[in-house]
Amino acid sequence: SYELTQPLSVSVALGQTARITCGGNNIGSENVHWYQQKPGQAPVLVIYRDSNRPSGIPERFSGSNSGNTATLTISRAQAGDEADYYCQVWDSSTVVFGGGTKVTVL
Amino acid sequence: QVTLRESGPALVKPTQTLTLTCTFSGFSLSTSGMCVTWIRQPPGKALEWLALIDWDDDKYYSTSLKTRLTISKDTSKNQVVLTMTNMDPVDTATYSCARASPGSAFDIWGQGTMVTVSS
Numbered sequence: 164s165y166e167l168t169q170p171l172s173v174s175v176a177l178g179q180t181a182r183i184t185c186g187g188n189n190i191g192s193e194n195v196h197w198y199q200q201k202p203g204q205a206p207v208l209v210i211y212r213d214s215n216r217p218s219g220i221p222e223r224f225s226g227s228n229s230g231n232t233a234t235l236t237i238s239r240a241q242a243g244d245e246a247d248y249y250c251q252v253w254d255s256s257t258v259v260f261g262g263g264t265k266v267t268v269l
Numbered sequence: 270q271v272t273l274r275e276s277g278p279a280l281v282k283p284t285q286t287l288t289l290t291c292t293f294s295g296f297s298l299s300t301s302g303m304c305v306t307w308i309r310q311p312p313g314k315a316l317e318w319l320a321l322i323d324w325d326d327d328k329y330y331s332t333s334l335k336t337r338l339t340i341s342k343d344t345s346k347n348q349v350v351l352t353m354t355n356m357d358p359v360d361t362a363t364y365s366c367a368r369a370s371p372g373s374a375f376d377i378w379g380q381g382t383m384v385t386v387s388s
Contacts, residue, residue, distance in 0.1 A: 208374050208376050211374035211376070257329060
């Protein structure tokens with residue numbers, strides 16, 4: 164079965180750029196979606212189909228996908244961006260989530 | 270405005286069958302391209318996808334759990350029901366439903382319902 168690998172944690176200084184990776188075999192040929200989950204809250208879609216932002220998501224959130232790695236980039240990180248982030252793909256009519264990355268803003 | 274709300278028992282005993290209902294509004298599951306999916310999250314752990322049903326009544330299940338899961342819909346009531354048999358303490362988790370399109374993202378989520386499996 165398809166597996167997605169994310170780093171357990173990423174730290175970023177306030178105002179700097181955080182990059183969260185999602186690794187998978189030839190993931191560049193898949194559509195990757197990203198979710199943000201704050202403690203005690205439901206996940207929120209922040210990027211869909213690699214690089215598209217839903218309405219209401221700040222432009223500071225961007226995504227890319229190529230080769231074996233998809234990346235969620237958070238520019239000008241704010242304290243409110245502290246959360247767990249999950250990548251997700253469809254694979255053979257099933258859905259796969261990455262293990263999640265905890266982002267800490269220092 | 271699209272909303273989804275999960276309901277079901279907060280506590281089930283081991284070996285029992287869990288039945289959860291997702292009641293939604295703001296869209297119709299009879300509309301082409303619409304789906305509703307279930308996801309769970311054990312305390313402190315990652316998201317785990319469970320099942321999905323689409324507007325055409327096609328059903329998709331997690332490979333590891335498909336023998337225990339059944340998903341169904343009642344379009345007239347705007348509800349999707351998930352049953353999971355033979356519950357075990359490791360199934361303790363928050364169970365959430367979300368709106369989806371085939372191959373696409375889960376754009377709106379419910380708040381989830383916590384289910385504890387314990388005797």
